[in-house]
Amino acid sequence: MDNREQPLNIGSIKGELIAKEMSNFEHSPFQLDGRRFESVEGFYVWLKFTGNEDKQKIAQTLYSYEAKKFGKSSTATSSEYGGETFALGSPQHHALIKRAIQAKLVQHPDIARRFAETHPRPIIHDFGYPEAPSRLPAAAFVKLLEELRDDLVTGRLITELGTAAELSAEAAAIESAKRPQPIAEALRVLAANQDIASESKFATARRHPLLEYASALEESQFKVVGLVAAGTNSIVLELPDNLVLKISSTLLPAKFRRWQFHLHILEKFVVTSSTGYSFQLYTQPKGASPVRPDDFVSFEREVRRMGWELTNPSPTQLCYYNGSVKLHDAFGAYKIITAQS
Structure with a gap:
């Protein structure tokens, strides 16, 4: 199979580095609207505890399965952000998750570069067993990742250190300099x-x-x-x-x-x-x-x-x-x- 056709399975712990890095569970701290989150999963859980400031503060510090486990205690069906209320699983909810992942990419240029370099490989989110009911189903998650990757590749999304193309060129130059002539x-x-x-x-x-x-x-x-x-x-x-x-x-x-x-x-x-x-x-x-x-x-x-x-x-x-x-x-x-x- 051509490498360009090899699926990028996001979240696979046995796969390549970038598949793990682009997981919402990954410990990749970022700032969003003045708040620090240790992971996208932590932000996802934070939204579940609207009105409970103590639990939201805890959610901001979590990543990996600890964040997922903490969020299971919530029975919320809606959330509030920036003065707007929306249903969990709605387009507004997914748009916020996309904003969080975008912030992560902007603030982690190396991850953004490696993610852009996977283009045009198909993105999947498949753990080999039937998907459980989720307010962010795999299809929606994959769609927003594809959109963000396209933005990186075209230069519409720029990291703190420059475009993905600029970062790739710089990384290639550094790697070349390391190799003995x-x-x-x-x-x-x-x-x-x-x-x-x-x-x-x-x-x-x-x-x-x-x-x-x-x-x-x-x-x-x-x-x-x-x-x-x-x-x-x-x-x-x-x-x-x-x-x-x-x-x-x-x-x-x-x-x-x-x-x-x-x-x-x-x-x-x-x-x-x-x-x-x-x-x-x-x-x-x-x-x-x-x-x-x-x-x-x-x-x-x-x-x-x-x-x-x-x-x-x-x-x-x-x-x-x-x-x-x-x-x-x-x-x-x-x-x-x-x-x-």
Whole structure:
């Protein structure tokens, strides 16, 4: 099921956070016409005790099932608010409940943002058993929630910190800032292991420094998708957002006693050849020739000539470099060794 079609079941304690937050039982204090209520349910119960100031004061402090339980002692069929008397369960009563939920949303911008982000999912209020008689039946409750969500999405309802769209953009920016930038983070990991690159370290460890780097990077968020075994020594890293970073190393003359590293950003995409095989390609944007179907035909021919088998649908890791498809050590200078995924 498309997530946009997944119902948002308000009040479900086993569901997602926003379904719980939008419940009238939720402890989400708000002010309405100069009075503080700890929950919408507390306001709902408060209306039941018109004329009983002591019980109304208690109702203002309640939330969750304590509020519901407290309200059961009322036998009222009408209420009074702002000098107007109305029947409980009437349109005027429902309009007041809507005002209370609206105040809650305005004063809790994070809840308002998360609620708006559920649009256009259908809203339901279903606990899996027949609905008991209520002065706020599920259909009426859902209708006013849908109206409030529409107001948030269109900007007619604005929270204390701005519109829902503005809040979503701000939240996305904050979340993005928290995430390490992939290339910068890869360089940070490399820098933290820079001593591995010394010639003396390599001689002692009897391992190429890139193998050490690969191990360090595997412990981070990156997936090492390739190692070049000869010629220009390289690690190929798969980064978030389909970015690929190729880190090449060159051993400088002995007097420098260190390795020099070069970085190349590659692009990754999946291409299906004319004979139906799928390949993951890494291309170097600058100077790379366009991908042509004939390249895959010649590539498959060459692989079979070597006695290799191409499997489908498991993709073979490839690099498309300067107009040539490269795989393993069958081709010249640029060699990437990877496992089939």
